[in-house]
Amino acid sequence: MSTKTFSVTIRVWRQSAAGRPGRFVDYPVAGVSPDMSFLEMLDVVNDGLTLKGEEPIAFAHDCREGICGTCSLTIDGKPHGPHEGVATCQTYMRSYKEGDLIVVEPFRARAFPVQKDLVTDRSAFDKIQQAGGFITARTGSAPDANSVPIAKGVADLAMDAAQCIGCGACVAACKNSSAMLFVAAKVSHLGLLPQGQPERDRRVLSMVRTMDSLGFGGCTNQYECSAACPKLISHDFIARLNRDYAKAVFRTAFEPVAAGGGGEG
Amino acid sequence: MAKLESKVPPGPLADKWQSYKASMRLVNPANKRKYEVIVVGAGLAGSSASATLSELGYKVSNFVFHDSPRRAHSIAAQGGINAAKNYQNDGDSVHRLFYDTLKGGDYRARESNVHRLAEVSANIIDQCAAQGVPFAREYGGLLANRSFGGAQVSRTFYARGQTGQQLLLGAYSALSRAVAGGGVTLHTQMEMLDLVVVDGHAKGIIARNLVTGEVTRHTADAVVLATGGYGNVFNLSTYARGSNATAIWRAYKRGACFANPCFTQIHPTCIPVSGDYQSKLTLMSESLRNDGRIWVPKRKEDRLKPPGSIPEEDRDYYLERMYPSFGNLSPRDISSRAAKRVCDEGRGVGETGLGVYLDFGEAIGRLGEAGVRERYGNLFDIYHEITNENAYKVPMRIFPAVHYTMGGLWVDYDLMSNVPGLFVLGEANFSDHGANRLGASALMQGLADGYFVVPYTIGNYLATQKPGSRPSVDRPEFLQAKQSVDAGTARLFGINGKQPVSHFHKRLGHLMWQYCGMARTREGLEKGLKEIPALRAEFWENVKVPGSADSLNQSLEQAARVGDFLELGELMCRDALARDESCGCHFREEHQYPDGECKRDDEHFAHAAAWEYAGEGKEPVRNVENLNYESVKMSVRNYK
Numbered sequence: 001m002s003t004k005t006f007s008v009t010i011r012v013w014r015q016s017a018a019g020r021p022g023r024f025v026d027y028p029v030a031g032v033s034p035d036m037s038f039l040e041m042l043d044v045v046n047d048g049l050t051l052k053g054e055e056p057i058a059f060a061h062d063c064r065e066g067i068c069g070t071c072s073l074t075i076d077g078k079p080h081g082p083h084e085g086v087a088t089c090q091t092y093m094r095s096y097k098e099g100d101l102i103v104v105e106p107f108r109a110r111a112f113p114v115q116k117d118l119v120t121d122r123s124a125f126d127k128i129q130q131a132g133g134f135i136t137a138r139t140g141s142a143p144d145a146n147s148v149p150i151a152k153g154v155a156d157l158a159m160d161a162a163q164c165i166g167c168g169a170c171v172a173a174c175k176n177s178s179a180m181l182f183v184a185a186k187v188s189h190l191g192l193l194p195q196g197q198p199e200r201d202r203r204v205l206s207m208v209r210t211m212d213s214l215g216f217g218g219c220t221n222q223y224e225c226s227a228a229c230p231k232l233i234s235h236d237f238i239a240r241l242n243r244d245y246a247k248a249v250f251r252t253a254f255e256p257v258a259a260g261g262g263g264e265g
Numbered sequence: 266m267a268k269l270e271s272k273v274p275p276g277p278l279a280d281k282w283q284s285y286k287a288s289m290r291l292v293n294p295a296n297k298r299k300y301e302v303i304v305v306g307a308g309l310a311g312s313s314a315s316a317t318l319s320e321l322g323y324k325v326s327n328f329v330f331h332d333s334p335r336r337a338h339s340i341a342a343q344g345g346i347n348a349a350k351n352y353q354n355d356g357d358s359v360h361r362l363f364y365d366t367l368k369g370g371d372y373r374a375r376e377s378n379v380h381r382l383a384e385v386s387a388n389i390i391d392q393c394a395a396q397g398v399p400f401a402r403e404y405g406g407l408l409a410n411r412s413f414g415g416a417q418v419s420r421t422f423y424a425r426g427q428t429g430q431q432l433l434l435g436a437y438s439a440l441s442r443a444v445a446g447g448g449v450t451l452h453t454q455m456e457m458l459d460l461v462v463v464d465g466h467a468k469g470i471i472a473r474n475l476v477t478g479e480v481t482r483h484t485a486d487a488v489v490l491a492t493g494g495y496g497n498v499f500n501l502s503t504y505a506r507g508s509n510a511t512a513i514w515r516a517y518k519r520g521a522c523f524a525n526p527c528f529t530q531i532h533p534t535c536i537p538v539s540g541d542y543q544s545k546l547t548l549m550s551e552s553l554r555n556d557g558r559i560w561v562p563k564r565k566e567d568r569l570k571p572p573g574s575i576p577e578e579d580r581d582y583y584l585e586r587m588y589p590s591f592g593n594l595s596p597r598d599i600s601s602r603a604a605k606r607v608c609d610e611g612r613g614v615g616e617t618g619l620g621v622y623l624d625f626g627e628a629i630g631r632l633g634e635a636g637v638r639e640r641y642g643n644l645f646d647i648y649h650e651i652t653n654e655n656a657y658k659v660p661m662r663i664f665p666a667v668h669y670t671m672g673g674l675w676v677d678y679d680l681m682s683n684v685p686g687l688f689v690l691g692e693a694n695f696s697d698h699g700a701n702r703l704g705a706s707a708l709m710q711g712l713a714d715g716y717f718v719v720p721y722t723i724g725n726y727l728a729t730q731k732p733g734s735r736p737s738v739d740r741p742e743f744l745q746a747k748q749s750v751d752a753g754t755a756r757l758f759g760i761n762g763k764q765p766v767s768h769f770h771k772r773l774g775h776l777m778w779q780y781c782g783m784a785r786t787r788e789g790l791e792k793g794l795k796e797i798p799a800l801r802a803e804f805w806e807n808v809k810v811p812g813s814a815d816s817l818n819q820s821l822e823q824a825a826r827v828g829d830f831l832e833l834g835e836l837m838c839r840d841a842l843a844r845d846e847s848c849g850c851h852f853r854e855e856h857q858y859p860d861g862e863c864k865r866d867d868e869h870f871a872h873a874a875a876w877e878y879a880g881e882g883k884e885p886v887r888n889v890e891n892l893n894y895e896s897v898k899m900s901v902r903n904y905k
């Protein structure tokens with residue numbers, strides 16, 4: 001812990017609403033404590049702007065502990081800032097020093113239009129989820145949980161994929177704005193489990209097609225996505241997604257999805 | 266006076282729910298799609314309810330202020346979810362889970378609701394596993410369990426340290442499926458700002474689109490609130506920044522009774538405050554207390570010295586000293602209060618003086634650094650990330666923080682409030698945890714309410730409403746409610762004062778913590794009842810809300826929420842003052858045993874206090890629901 005404070009300048013993207021032109025504005029920030037989180041620094045800046053009669057900087061945030069996936073800043077060109085395996089809200093000012101100029105932007109992607117300043121609309125992720133990111137299990141119809149044993153290794157791998165917080169950093173980090181890591185994580189999580197088999201082909205086909213239709217780009221295997229992921233979800237899941245997709249395309253060529261209710265996978 | 270009819274079904278406790286289901290009114294399947302239900306909230310309670318109601322055939326509109334249902338605060342729950350599965354064959358049963366929950370709540374919850382919760386708990390695990398929730402497993406492939414406080418059996422299911430996340434994503438996937446099927450219409454970034462009551466029944470809401478600022482009227486045959494807890498009235502807490510009381514508070518002002526508002530749980534092991542800019546207190550798992558030893562220096566003068574330089578004989582391992590049999594594993598409320606006491610004495614550590622050491626020196630000596638890393642590595646990492654300190658080398662600093670609210674809107678056995686047609690689920694209601702919640706029981710309750718209770722009980726109400734009879738949004742009640750929302754917004758912009766919203770929220774938090782926090786006294790609460798209204802008056806004269814109402818405006822959102830907190834805080838103090846006893850987390854210093862344990866007064870306070878709004882500037886009415894225990898004897902809680 002340290003009590004010494006310092007000053008930085010933040011260069012922030014300001015945009016009054018969707019579809020309006022935006023621009024960078026510089027704000028000097030004095031009295032920064034190294035123990036402040038990056039978002040707490042923005043809170044302080046915003047209180048200052050309010051008192052001066054200016055509009056505070058809009059930014060998305062909620063849990064402030066790296067799990068809700070709401071915070072979404074690109075800091076000095078890196079989604080979620082300088083450190084690996086953390087979200088914006090887990091970035092602390094001790095990563096900076098006196099005199100630094102810090103560039104703060106929203107997550108940039110065609111499928112994530114800016115709503116205001118640093119806040120973007122990521123509802124495209126919900127749409128992909130609705131396209132098939134589920135296992136149909138009507139409430140009340142479930143068998144006893146222990147009637148379907150799952151090997152620990154399989155359950156652990158499914159959990160590795162399931163950790164995705166849906167923040168969109170993978171998309172923002174990708175030159176093509178691809179959502180492959182996000183889709184791969186969900187497809188792998190559900191596809192690894194026995195409960196996910198009946199809808200496996202239908203799920204992967206529908207989620208990938210929806211992703212393509214929403215303006216996300218294709219994957220060219222650069223893996224910037226995994227590096228920016230606050231949960232460090234492995235790009236191995238993308239390879240798994242590609243395999244699942246190819247198999248599903250092959251199988252459904254013989255058994256149409258719409259009529260067959262999914263392959264046997 | 267409000268009518269509080271608990272509507273507990275007759276018959277023996279263990280048969281009530283079964284006989285209720287056998288005799289409740291049903292809605293004919295062809296009629297179900299003629300009913301529209303508004304569900305506000307998509308945490309565990311709201312998303313499970315929306316998905317299940319739509320599976321039954323009702324038309325559902327789901328409103329959340331978040332940009333996606335998956336961001337609800339349930340996502341942050343770590344430890345686990347209880348269920349009476351008895352998979353460990355260690356003697357667990359529905360009755361035992363029921364009993365532990367009731368006793369943990371210090372006999373201030375309704376027996377029949379708690380029993381039903383325990384009954385449906387096993388179905389929750391089945392449901393979640395079927396949805397693909399990746400619960401922790403043993404090598405044999407079966408589900409793993411861990412133990413949690415307040416229980417002697419191992420009944421907690423978990424998914425690493427992210428149980429809430431995985432359960433919520435399961436419920437969110439069910440909700441997403443329902444949206445795709447057209448059964449649920451999703452309204453994200455829409456904040457409910459008022460409840461519309463028509464002829465005494467809840468028939469709609471007023472909501473603001475947080476992106477465009479548009480305020481709209483929405484009608485329904487019934488309204489379900491699943492809007493979470495209100496701990497952010499304290500400003501600093503383990504809650505997400507956006508968690509707020511607005512939905513239930515506005516419903517209160519439309520006639521719904523608010524029960525036991527002062528029942529707040531304070532968690533003993535959180536990372537302490539480091540500065541005035543602080544926005545959030547992060548929970549550190551309680552499990553650390555298995556191996557860490559808690560201490561402060563014996564002398565005030567030593568409190569800023571490096572801990573390593575303070576010799577053993579100058580340290581006060583106060584929990585071990587005061588509670589020799591439980592020591593560092595004393596119950597949550599006892600540990601929290603003890604930490605407060607030593608800090609009040611001026612012996613708290615860290616710059617602010619509000620912290621105690623949690624020291625792993627002895628454990629590292631016993632298990633080696635690698636052994637400690639294996640058990641708690643990820644927690645040490647989180648601690649390092651936030652504080653930049655290496656807890657393998659210097660002791661952690663921890664302090665209690667606000668974590669959960671047991672109070673909430675009063676509901677009957679059907680989870681319906683005293684306003685017919687208004688159902689309240691999850692942390693937003695008061696129903697199951699009495700004066701103290703046991704760990705891993707909130708997730709259980711949220712999902713029980715949403716998957717297995719309200720889908721049945723709502724039919725019991727809707728069957729009394731004519732299909733297609735929901736009112737038009739052009740009724741005067743809707744227009745009046747919208748007007749009152751618009752007027753509130755205009756009033757906030759009109760003030761144009763000199764302080765940002767955060768200024769008032771911080772000050773309110775200090776007052777609440779001081780007067781209505783871990784330990785309460787008549788004197789303090791009376792002060793609170795003077796100072797909070799004064800602060801509220803200052804807020805309404807001097808707050809500055811920049812920008813405009815017709816676009817995304819986070820200051821406006823926050824101002825409205827803090828405006829409500831400034832009223833709710835007063836009600837909490839009033840409730841704490843009226844409850845002239847100690848019970849669970851409500852500790853009135855006047856009422857304690859010599860060892861510092863809560864002294865309940867069952868003769869006068871074996872009831873839920875349900876506050877009824879009486880109008881602006883008027884004292885609310887305190888209604889009571891007496892709690893009768895048929896199957897257990899109320900005893901003094903003893904964990905020694």
Ligand SMILES: Cc1cc2nc3c(=O)[nH]c(=O)nc-3n(C[C@H](O)[C@H](O)[C@H](O)COP(=O)(O)OP(=O)(O)OC[C@H]3O[C@@H](n4cnc5c(N)ncnc54)[C@H](O)[C@@H]3O)c2cc1C
Binds near residue numbers: 307508669691705709
């Ligand atoms: C750090 C932490 C750890 C925890 N760990 C555990 C644990 O291990 N085990 C356990 O059992 N419990 C735990 N809890 C408690 C538990 O997580 C919560 O009590 C529970 O998840 C609450 O769920 P809910 O559905 O009632 O509300 P929430 O999940 O808070 O959801 C509220 C919903 O309401 C919406 N909403 C609110 N107001 C409005 C409005 N006015 N208009 C529109 N929408 C609105 C929000 O958008 C959101 O969707 C923990 C809590 C915290 C803070």
Ligand code: FES
Binds near residue numbers: 068
């Ligand atoms: S604010 Fe929740 S992940 Fe950052």
